[in-house]
Amino acid sequence: MVSPIVIAHRGYAGVAPENTVAAAVNAAAVDETAMLEIDVQPAACGTPVVIHDERLEGRRNGRPLTDASGLVRETSLEDLRTARVLDTAEPIPTLTEFLEAIPETVGVNIELKTPGTSELRVGESLPEADRDDRRAVWLPFVERVVDACASFDGELLFSSFCEGALAALRAVAPAYAAATLVWNDLEAGLEIARRYDCEAIHPPRNAIAGTGLATTSYAGFSDAEPDIDVLEVAHDEGRAVNVWTVTNWHQFEQLAAAGVDGIIADYPGLGAVSSGD
Template identity: 75%
Template sequence: MAHPAVIAHRGYAGIAPENTVEAATRAAAHAEPAMLEIDVQPAACDTPVVIHDERLEGSRDGRPLTDTAGLVWETPLEKLRETHVLGTDATVPTLAEFLAAVPETVGVNVELKNPGTTELRVGESLSPADRDQRREVWQPFVERVVADCRTFGGDLLFSSFCEGAIVALRAVADYAVAPLVWDDLEAGLEIARRYDCEAIHPPRNAIAGTHLAETDYAGFPAAEPAIDVLEVAHAEGRTVNVWTATNWVQFDALAAAGVDGIVADYPGLARDASD
């Protein structure tokens, strides 16, 4: 069986408060993760902070995401840094604070989640005019994210569901980048080709020939995908990192299919065949 790279989802969100410094240090203490995956958005002052949801009053399995409310990009940085995550002492960190807690032996997958707008074009392959317009929306935020990443000595991989974020990154930096796929494999592959992306990140049920394709997830129906994204991406020289494995059965199926990396919620899902 193949041994794909393990990417700790939000810093192993299954065992620690997601996207926090505590999650970073706990995930990095494990031997297996090659990378930590995180989400970035701007605070009200435009400083990049590490958090997934647009709104602070979200929930996880019935538990409040934070102890405050409002849009992330309308919230002062001082308040965000005092906002507790999932009922713990951990608070929302800046991107710079998060990266400072990660050893350079562990890479970071920075997902460009939102530049501070409710008008996102998620999963779309855009027309040339729309690409220019969305690049202008994203570029100021992407420039700030890249500036915070310059001092990090480990590997960096950027990803986004939004083509505007990818075109903005290509305009300001020479980092590896991957489109995240949402409900349209062909659009994801088009974007990957358009910007010569080093990788592509489809959801777990978009991998042909696995039992996971028989489940609804991430905008895809329970059906064998029409495109073998693994075959096509590998033929084009791209890495395929799949999200998100929540148990070892899913991890094993994806590893057996030959994916290059698996975003995982928990440590210990990568098992040897003898285990």
Template identity: 75%
Template sequence: MATPTVIAHRGYAGVAPENTLEAAAVAADDDRTSMLEIDVQPAACGTPVVIHDERLEGTRDGRPLTDGSGHVWETPLEELRETHVLGTDATVPTLEAFLESIPETMGVNVELKNPGTTDVRFAEALPADEREERREVWTPFVDRVVDACEAFGGEILFSSFCEGALAALRDVAPRYPAATLVWHDLEAGLEITRRYDCEAIHPPRNVILGTGLEQTTYAGFSGEAIPGIDVLEEAHREGRTVNVWTVTTWNQFEALAAAGVDGIIADYPGLGSFSDA
């Protein structure tokens, strides 16, 4: 059984405050990790910062997301730099600072999360007459993100749930590989992947057939209806990489590895160690 690439979800969010320099250090110190996955949005000035949620308030597993409030993109950069994550001393980093903190031997999957609007057309395959408009919405932010990535000498993979983000990336920096993130519609995900000739597709863990996980509820899939598309077979036939999210246990990891996925986005380090023993 081939060992999939291990991608640290938000910098192993299961053991460190997600999307922070501290999480980056945890992932980079583990030699089983090939890539970090992070989320980017703009601060009020447009500078890309590394954070998942649109708003600073809220909770994650009973902890406050941050000690701030309001939309990320309406918050001044200096305020974000002093905003504490999940009740820890870790703060919201800029994308530039995050990339500077990790070795160039570590790849980075940069998820284009939000360009600074509540209207992102999440996980939709857009009709032809709307694609240009959505590309234009994303282009200024994607420009800033690409600029921040230019100095990093390691591997960069961009991904997004939003077609407009992938359209903007192909226009701004087609030299970078891209991946479509899938939420609730495999057919739409494959359509977007083909439209922009994405090098990869990132489906949730419970749509990979033959693992048993397809009978469980996760992300936008209920588990009540087995997916009618073999996304792994389709993508591999077209020469695309399949990286699956988000794995939290060793047995999920083992089942997905046995199915032949290329990469596993994981919340914890070492989930593949039992299979390797």
């Protein structure tokens, strides 16, 4: 069995302040880490910043996400840079700062979270009549993201739950690898992957048929066995399958045994535990 690559979710969010430079540097130093997974969205000025939530006052296990409040897209870059993440000294980094801080020996999976609007069309395979409009919504932000990545020579993989983001990426920088993130519709995810010739597809952990996780509810899926074997279909079409988000070695072991290509994990070392190393 070939072991899946390990992708550090927000820089291993289970052990470090998520989406920060400190988390990324520490995660990159872990031998098993093949890629870092991060989220980007625009500040009020359009500069790409690395943060997951649309609002600054979200919470993680009882802690405030930051010591600031308001929508990221309505907050100045200066104010964002003075915000601190999860009661630590770590600031919200710009994408440029983030990429400059990490070694180019580790790849980066950049999730295009939002272009600065609340209308996202998450998880939808768009009708043809809507595709140009959604691409246009995303295009200015994706251009800024691609510009920020220009000097980074490590591996880059762009992903999104939004078809418009992938359409904009293919228009701006078709040479970069792309992945469609699946929310609650496997067929839609596969349709989008085919439409934009995506190198990968990223389903949630309970969308892999035949595993014990497939009958547990998570993310947008119920506890019913998936009606599509997304792993088989994607592999038949030549696409990698990277699964999110794994939080313990039991989950890691099942997904590795199923033959997924990558596991997006909150903690380092889960593969070593499951293999008995």
